[in-house]
Amino acid sequence: MTSNTYHQAPDAVAAAPPGCPMHTGWSPLDEDYLADPYPIAAALRDEHPVFYAAGLGHVVVTKMDDIEAVFMNPDVFASTNVQDPIFPLADEAAAVLGADDFDPVAVMSNRPEPDHARIRVYTRQGFSNRRLKALEEYMRERATVLLDQMIASGSPAEYVAALAFPLPAEIVFRFIGFPPEDDAMIKSWCGNRKAFSWGQPSPAEQTAIANGMLDYWRYCRDFVARRRDRRADDFTSELLDAHDADPDPSNGTGISYREVESVVYGISFAGHDPVTALLCNTLRCLLPRRDQWAELCADPSLAAAAVEETLRFESSQVSWRRITTRPTTLGGVDLPAGTRILLNFAAANHEPDVFDDPDTFDIHREKANRHISFGKGIHFCLGAGLARMEARIALELLAGRLPSLRLVEGQQLSFFPNITFRGPDELHLEWDAS
Numbered sequence: 001m002t003s004n005t006y007h008q009a010p011d012a013v014a015a016a017p018p019g020c021p022m023h024t025g026w027s028p029l030d031e032d033y034l035a036d037p038y039p040i041a042a043a044l045r046d047e048h049p050v051f052y053a054a055g056l057g058h059v060v061v062t063k064m065d066d067i068e069a070v071f072m073n074p075d076v077f078a079s080t081n082v083q084d085p086i087f088p089l090a091d092e093a094a095a096v097l098g099a100d101d102f103d104p105v106a107v108m109s110n111r112p113e114p115d116h117a118r119i120r121v122y123t124r125q126g127f128s129n130r131r132l133k134a135l136e137e138y139m140r141e142r143a144t145v146l147l148d149q150m151i152a153s154g155s156p157a158e159y160v161a162a163l164a165f166p167l168p169a170e171i172v173f174r175f176i177g178f179p180p181e182d183d184a185m186i187k188s189w190c191g192n193r194k195a196f197s198w199g200q201p202s203p204a205e206q207t208a209i210a211n212g213m214l215d216y217w218r219y220c221r222d223f224v225a226r227r228r229d230r231r232a233d234d235f236t237s238e239l240l241d242a243h244d245a246d247p248d249p250s251n252g253t254g255i256s257y258r259e260v261e262s263v264v265y266g267i268s269f270a271g272h273d274p275v276t277a278l279l280c281n282t283l284r285c286l287l288p289r290r291d292q293w294a295e296l297c298a299d300p301s302l303a304a305a306a307v308e309e310t311l312r313f314e315s316s317q318v319s320w321r322r323i324t325t326r327p328t329t330l331g332g333v334d335l336p337a338g339t340r341i342l343l344n345f346a347a348a349n350h351e352p353d354v355f356d357d358p359d360t361f362d363i364h365r366e367k368a369n370r371h372i373s374f375g376k377g378i379h380f381c382l383g384a385g386l387a388r389m390e391a392r393i394a395l396e397l398l399a400g401r402l403p404s405l406r407l408v409e410g411q412q413l414s415f416f417p418n419i420t421f422r423g424p425d426e427l428h429l430e431w432d433a434s
């Protein structure tokens with residue numbers, strides 16, 4: 001893999017920077033942390049705001065001010081590592097990704113300046129109000145169909161399979177332009193990407209995931225080639241129009257054909273997995289707090305505020321990464337060039353210096369949107385508006401149709417072991433028959 005490839009695995013787990021406080025006994029992959037990261041993240045933050053996690057080889061940053069400083073200084077804290085596997089890859093998986101035709105390039109979250117800004121001009125246009133408006137109608141229609149099916153199958157229901165997984169996947173696939181008949185196949189390739197870049201899969205699992213990524217990349221390339229010959233009203237066609245108008249990146253403004261293919265490759269995962277988690281997390285927060293759920297049912301216009309507080313209180317993304325490009329100091333700790341950094345959103349989103357009574361979920365909280373769950377600065381999440389819209393629509397529909405909705409009592413939630421994305425694997429719901 002070359003330096004501009006989409007995923008680059010580290011050669012080894014990095015050593016601690018000299019003088020940096022260290023934790024040898026904690027990893028974000030620990031079972032108790034996966035089950036409930038918040039009390040542990042708060043204790044870690046209170047002990048050492050910046051520390052090295054030995055098992056992970058990353059320096060962990062826990063305070064909002066420090067995390068924002070990192071995001072706002074991309075020259076020193078580069079994002080080039082955000083899509084990389086955290087641990088070295090097994091040889092067999094590396095061989096799969098070494099295929100001559102596996103050559104997606106870094107384009108958005110992991111591309112440095114000035115290229116990132118050049119490409120973002122085009123991708124931002126794709127999220128125009130006109131396209132989001134058109135998607136909103138489709139979203140409401142599809143959410144209604146999926147909800148009708150869930151209700152018709154009767155209580156109880158498993159929400160991930162019924163709505164939280166299919167809805168965001170279908171929305172982002174239509175946004176890109178993938179045909180509906182390919183949905184099941186594409187979903188099977190993207191689902192386990194989380195394990196590849198943010199988990200610790202076994203060598204056999206890595207190989208299976210790598211094969212899925214290779215198949216998916218080949219599919220993206222074929223799809224973009226079909227769109228090159230025959231445009232439609234979708235994001236991919238817009239990118240191809242932009243490429244036709246200005247195909248040469250070397251002039252500082254154009255977008256290359258490979259970059260178009262790579263944006264398509266990257267956006268499908270970014271666009272559905274954390275939204276699935278957000279849809280579940282809104283219900284995990286609201287349904288046990290019956291007074292706030294009842295308020296929402298009486299006044300569905302509170303849905304947007306409920307989504308925002310969920311993004312703070314129980315985010316679908318509890319961390320993100322950076323790597324230092326030169327020696328620097330953060331939170332009083334000296335960091336050499338090449339230090340891998342884990343920004344701990346779970347700690348910052350519950351920081352008492354930033355949020356009053358941070359461990360209370362409150363849909364009336366002022367400035368809940370001070371959370372860091374979509375990042376900040378030049379890489380701020382491009383799909384934040386889309387994610388908020390999907391979660392709001394799903395909540396409005398559920399509150400309107402199923403006011404008696406509740407979590408099935410006694411269910412044990414499980415969370416896929418990874419350092420960044422957080423939503424339950426399954427969420428069982430029940431309601432009274434009308």
Ligand code: HEM
Nearest residue numbers: 108109270271274278317374375376379380381382383387
């Ligand atoms: C709840 C759902 C979501 C969460 C929590 C989330 C979170 C994030 C975060 C933390 C970043 C990195 C920001 C930074 O480095 O400063 C990011 C970047 C990004 N997100 Fe999202 N995201 C979500 C949904 C989406 C959706 C629906 C899409 C697209 C359809 C999307 C597309 C992107 C892209 C393209 C970037 C890279 C932007 C850039 O580098 O310029 N995300 N997201």
